[in-house]
Amino acid sequence: MICVRIRYHEDSVTHIDVTGHSGYEDSGKDIVCAGISALTIALINGMTEVLHYQEKDILEEHSAGVTRIDVPLLEKEEDVKKRNGLNVLLQTYLLNIRLIEDTYGDFVKVVEVKDKRTID
DSSP: OEEEEEEEETTEEEEEEEESOOOSSSTTTOHHHHHHHHHHHHHHHIIIIISOOOHHHHEEEEETTEEEEEOOOOOSGGGHHHHHHHHHHHHHHHHHHHHHHHHSTTTEEEEEEEOOOOOO
């Protein structure tokens, strides 16, 4: 099963951890894995190519069966445009991940938890 763990600080997403394998089908034929992977890579590409985050600043781990994303908390007033863009990317990602879970719940689990992260 793929687990997508979304961690929040207040109402902001702080981390996204995608772990596991769906087991829906053999490797190369697994549409559940392909869907989750495509959405996750699209989120990372949006953060790096559109919002210009450095990959090293947002990607904690990326290996077979594990992707860990550290989502920056933007608090400065000058970050409003970037924060709005990031929120659109995240909400689009979450909407689609939840839709996959609704359809393939035996193979994907979305877990949302509150984070104790403090803002420096």
